[in-house]
Amino acid sequence: MLAVAWAASGDSHEVRLCVTDKRLVWLRDDAIADRVRALRLAEVDEVVARTGRVRRQGELRVRARTRRRRLRFGEIAPGPLRELAEALAQVLPAGAVRLPAA
Known part of the structure; x- marks a missing residue:
């Protein structure tokens, strides 16, 4: 695993978000069924990270x-x-990830 963080999504308030070398995986802690979801990084076109x-x-x-x-x-x-x-920027093509302002 390259990076792991707690997050929230539209259908779940507690999500464990993980970046591996091949997938973006999220585990929904408050779900009974369909807890683990994944997206292959080969299918990702763009990632935007921003701070509120x-x-x-x-x-x-x-x-x-x-x-x-x-x-x-x-x-x-x-x-x-x-x-x-930064973990996504390592495994995705150049320019596919927009990092938050420092």
Whole structure:
């Protein structure tokens, strides 16, 4: 695993988000069924990581070729958000990841 962080998604308040060398994996802690979901990094077109102004929580938006909607993971602390974004920048093509402002 290259990076791991706690986040929230639209369908779950507690998500463990993991970046591996081949996949973006998220584990929904508050779900009974369909707890583990994954997206192959080969299917990812763009990743945008940004930090909110008010609560200083970060957000990771992932656009994939195989999904109609973008994946959004919010409520990520700034440090883990940068780690996730940098890990994705290592395994995705150049220019596919936009890092948060320092």
